[in-house]
Amino acid sequence: MAQGSRRMVSGLGRIACAIAALLLCAVAMGHAAAATKAAAATKAATTTKAAATTKAAATTNAAAATKAPNDKDCLSCHNLKANAKLQARPVSVYVNAETFQPSVHSTLGCVSCHSDIHAFPHPDPVKPVSCAGCHPNQTSAYAGSVHAIAKRGTKQRFPACLDCHGNPHGMRAKTDPKSRVYPLNLPRTCGTCHGNAEIAKKYGFPDVYALYMDSIHGFALTSDGLLVAATCASCHGAHDILSRKDPKSRTFPGNVPATCGTCHAGVQVAYLAGAHGKAMIAGRANAPVCTNCHTSHQITQVGVVNWQLKTVATCGNCHKARLQSYRDTFHGQVTELGFVATARCWSCHGSHEVLKASDPKSKVAPANLPATCGKCHQGVTASFVSYEPHPNPHDRRQNPALYYAALFMNLLLLGVFFFFGLHTALWLARSLTVGKRGKDNGVSGEQ
Numbered sequence: 001m002a003q004g005s006r007r008m009v010s011g012l013g014r015i016a017c018a019i020a021a022l023l024l025c026a027v028a029m030g031h032a033a034a035a036t037k038a039a040a041a042t043k044a045a046t047t048t049k050a051a052a053t054t055k056a057a058a059t060t061n062a063a064a065a066t067k068a069p070n071d072k073d074c075l076s077c078h079n080l081k082a083n084a085k086l087q088a089r090p091v092s093v094y095v096n097a098e099t100f101q102p103s104v105h106s107t108l109g110c111v112s113c114h115s116d117i118h119a120f121p122h123p124d125p126v127k128p129v130s131c132a133g134c135h136p137n138q139t140s141a142y143a144g145s146v147h148a149i150a151k152r153g154t155k156q157r158f159p160a161c162l163d164c165h166g167n168p169h170g171m172r173a174k175t176d177p178k179s180r181v182y183p184l185n186l187p188r189t190c191g192t193c194h195g196n197a198e199i200a201k202k203y204g205f206p207d208v209y210a211l212y213m214d215s216i217h218g219f220a221l222t223s224d225g226l227l228v229a230a231t232c233a234s235c236h237g238a239h240d241i242l243s244r245k246d247p248k249s250r251t252f253p254g255n256v257p258a259t260c261g262t263c264h265a266g267v268q269v270a271y272l273a274g275a276h277g278k279a280m281i282a283g284r285a286n287a288p289v290c291t292n293c294h295t296s297h298q299i300t301q302v303g304v305v306n307w308q309l310k311t312v313a314t315c316g317n318c319h320k321a322r323l324q325s326y327r328d329t330f331h332g333q334v335t336e337l338g339f340v341a342t343a344r345c346w347s348c349h350g351s352h353e354v355l356k357a358s359d360p361k362s363k364v365a366p367a368n369l370p371a372t373c374g375k376c377h378q379g380v381t382a383s384f385v386s387y388e389p390h391p392n393p394h395d396r397r398q399n400p401a402l403y404y405a406a407l408f409m410n411l412l413l414l415g416v417f418f419f420f421g422l423h424t425a426l427w428l429a430r431s432l433t434v435g436k437r438g439k440d441n442g443v444s445g446e447q
């Protein structure tokens, strides 16, 4: 039954196709006649005539010489929904005129892209369309990207232009909300692969789409509809995407501050003026950039307590002794308990313009401490700020008082141990001698 009806549809399709072809022939013949008449005196006409050995050839050539096939011609076949022959192909050759009409390429005409079609019936297969001729900049940027080399072993590029831009007959300008590369739609477009666990595993890249969607940038984009929030292309670029290991990449550590700085310009300035920025510029491998503290795809608002607790540990990864000593203070203990209201590393040092204590501009320079501590403590006095935020009892130069206090306590402890140790030993010795003497006298403990 189903087979039969499909055959019937297919038959109908063929009839439809044939009718369309006949119609086209008629149109073409009409054009040919007119053209032959009008151009009789010209060279072109001579060529046409000379070629007119058979009726069929004459028709086709005349049509070509007169008028390039227009979009209506093409769509008369390709916009036919009922055309089973078109739909039966592995890739449907159905072209939706309603989608094509408002697309960015509709003014060009079918044959500006399918440039090897000069007449009907047209060649099959037709030559693949090249975007390069009209979009040389995007094509050459793409050619050097991590995507163009994805399947270097084969001839297939992955992803190619259409994997990101979609239907070749429905492309919109990037500012059009219906475009697949419109900022609000772009994460989903990249996410077709970078949110696909299978593809991620096959190519060995992290599955970042879900992380991004959960980040402050993803939220800003999807729930607030904020076009100025960072999307994939703001940080990676669109056509010239490179691996983070490539020094030319926007995501190469040394380039990250500039990449984030395209939007967070003020933060970038402060960061570059601080010890971390200077260490980064000097090429120190252990200098932190934005993503060391904020991550790349899981960026949260800085008020989030979990991020703050994690970031104290992040600072501590590189400043181990300072984290250790911070933990010994009241501030550190409160942080350990997970409370919000206490001083964390950046409450005293600042978050981006972090400077050495010896720098007069540093928030922890002695002259600035009253202001720094005064943000949270009222009536700050000179003696209050002499409180040691990084008590280190092992460093005599840094904390002489603490050092000697600790030394005294240790000596005292040792003395106490020694005295009581000696005391216990002597006691034991005495009780043993007394016990032995008792036994010798025939006295037992029970008596």
Ligand code: HEC
Residues within 6 Å of the ligand: 017, 020, 021, 024, 069, 070, 073, 074, 075, 076, 077, 078, 085, 086, 089, 093, 110, 111, 114, 117, 120, 121, 122, 124, 125, 126, 127
């Ligand atoms: C007379 C009907 C007809 C007209 C007019 C027509 N086509 Fe086609 N076209 C077809 C058919 C049928 C196929 C499928 C061929 C097959 O399956 O062998 C096709 C296939 C194609 C293909 C896919 C070929 C491939 O290699 O995969 C392209 C591209 C195409 N046509 C473009 C055009 C363009 C552009 C025009 C106008 C300049 C046009 N066609 C006009 C009938 C037509």
Ligand code: HEC
Residues within 6 Å of the ligand: 071, 074, 075, 078, 091, 092, 093, 094, 095, 100, 105, 106, 108, 109, 110, 111, 112, 113, 114, 127, 128, 129, 168, 169
């Ligand atoms: C911007 C250039 C461009 C324009 C304009 C264009 N096409 Fe295409 N067309 C393509 C590309 C790209 C493909 C995908 C196959 C390839 O790479 O050659 C394609 C494929 C096709 C196919 C094969 C089916 C498919 O989807 O793969 C048909 C049929 C077709 N085009 C018909 C048309 C018709 C009819 C028009 C005019 C209404 C038209 N095209 C206008 C670029 C274009």
Ligand code: HEC
Residues within 6 Å of the ligand: 131, 132, 135, 138, 139, 142, 147, 159, 160, 161, 162, 163, 164, 165, 174, 181, 186, 233, 237, 238, 239
């Ligand atoms: C990995 C996805 C991706 C691939 C592959 C891709 N593009 Fe794009 N394309 C984009 C994004 C994203 C934008 C929007 C850029 C923006 O908003 O600034 C864009 C924008 C464009 C534009 C608009 C002008 C511009 O540069 O902003 C053109 C034209 C274009 N692409 C052509 C191409 C061509 C041709 C190819 C194949 C050589 C291609 N694209 C491959 C993602 C891609």
Ligand code: HEC
Residues within 6 Å of the ligand: 104, 105, 108, 112, 113, 129, 130, 131, 132, 133, 134, 135, 161, 162, 165, 168, 171, 172, 173, 174, 175
């Ligand atoms: C015959 C020339 C031609 C070919 C071939 C061509 N395009 Fe275009 N394309 C244009 C023109 C013209 C525009 C409109 C430019 C404008 O509005 O500034 C355009 C616009 C675009 C845009 C939207 C640009 C924007 O402002 O956001 C994209 C995306 C695009 N083309 C991608 C492609 C892709 C992908 C291919 C290959 C499948 C392709 N084009 C093939 C001429 C062409």
Ligand code: HEC
Residues within 6 Å of the ligand: 146, 147, 149, 150, 151, 158, 159, 160, 163, 164, 189, 190, 191, 192, 193, 194, 203, 204, 205, 206, 232, 233, 236, 237, 238, 241, 242, 243, 244
């Ligand atoms: C059709 C699938 C596909 C789409 C869509 C796609 N990519 Fe990719 N992407 C890949 C593949 C496959 C690789 C792996 C290339 C390799 O390892 O050689 C890759 C690699 C990358 C890499 C480098 C990964 C690494 O480990 O070096 C980045 C960054 C990247 N893509 C970002 C993007 C962005 C941003 C978009 C959207 C504008 C996007 N991709 C769209 C398939 C895709």
Ligand code: HEC
Residues within 6 Å of the ligand: 187, 190, 191, 194, 205, 206, 208, 209, 212, 217, 230, 231, 232, 233, 234, 235, 236, 242, 243, 244, 245, 251, 256, 291, 295, 296, 297
């Ligand atoms: C705020 C900037 C930013 C945004 C937005 C962003 N990324 Fe990234 N991405 C980075 C940075 C920086 C790296 C470098 C590795 C790291 O630090 O984790 C990276 C790494 C990657 C990687 C691994 C590539 C490599 O070189 O190892 C892929 C794949 C990737 N991003 C895809 C995406 C996709 C897809 C989106 C959108 C859904 C996106 N990124 C959004 C900044 C961003």
Ligand code: HEC
Residues within 6 Å of the ligand: 256, 257, 258, 260, 261, 264, 267, 268, 271, 276, 288, 289, 290, 291, 292, 293, 294, 302, 303, 311, 346, 351, 352
């Ligand atoms: C050493 C860790 C570290 C580095 C490196 C770093 N940040 Fe921050 N950032 C922080 C901390 C901590 C805060 C929270 C400040 C607060 O709560 O007052 C913060 C806050 C922010 C904020 C919120 C606004 C503000 O100033 O409070 C933004 C935006 C930001 N950082 C972006 C960046 C960018 C962009 C870079 C790179 C140029 C960067 N950060 C480098 C630790 C860092």
Ligand code: HEC
Residues within 6 Å of the ligand: 216, 217, 220, 224, 226, 228, 229, 230, 231, 234, 235, 256, 259, 260, 261, 262, 263, 264, 290, 291, 294, 295, 296, 299, 300, 301, 302, 303
């Ligand atoms: C395209 C512009 C753009 C880029 C590039 C960008 N951001 Fe953002 N970022 C924003 C916007 C807009 C917001 C504010 C979202 C909101 O408040 O809803 C934001 C928010 C943030 C916040 C939260 C600030 C807060 O007040 O809590 C941090 C942290 C942040 N970005 C860090 C980064 C880092 C790190 C990079 C680089 C890896 C980066 N951003 C790249 C636009 C950008």
Ligand code: HEC
Residues within 6 Å of the ligand: 275, 276, 279, 284, 286, 287, 288, 292, 293, 311, 314, 315, 316, 317, 318, 319, 345, 346, 349, 351, 354, 355, 356, 357
């Ligand atoms: C990835 C490692 C790394 C992380 C994470 C890091 N730093 Fe640093 N920090 C450095 C380096 C490298 C210097 C420069 C040291 C120098 O110039 O000798 C530095 C310098 C400093 C200085 C100036 C003192 C000095 O020795 O130059 C302070 C204060 C400081 N960091 C505090 C912080 C705070 C607070 C955080 C967390 C918000 C943090 N650091 C996170 C590596 C790191």
Ligand code: HEC
Residues within 6 Å of the ligand: 312, 315, 316, 319, 322, 323, 326, 331, 343, 344, 345, 346, 347, 348, 349, 355, 356, 357, 358, 364, 389, 390
């Ligand atoms: C209550 C304020 C406060 C907090 C909280 C704090 N610090 Fe400090 N930090 C200081 C002061 C004041 C100095 C200078 C005196 C000193 O060296 O002990 C200093 C010195 C430093 C130095 C050495 C600076 C130099 O010029 O050599 C580093 C590195 C440092 N702190 C890192 C951290 C880290 C990492 C944390 C969090 C784990 C942290 N600090 C928490 C106040 C603070």
Ligand code: HEC
Residues within 6 Å of the ligand: 330, 331, 334, 341, 342, 343, 344, 347, 348, 369, 372, 373, 374, 375, 376, 377, 384, 385, 386, 387, 388, 389
């Ligand atoms: C971000 C706010 C903040 C900053 C900045 C800050 N503190 Fe604190 N500090 C606290 C909080 C909160 C407590 C807990 C007080 C409580 O429980 O009432 C505390 C407790 C203390 C305590 C122990 C409790 C007490 O009140 O005796 C001392 C001492 C102290 N801070 C000294 C300092 C010094 C010195 C500085 C500057 C180097 C400083 N703090 C910077 C918030 C801060």
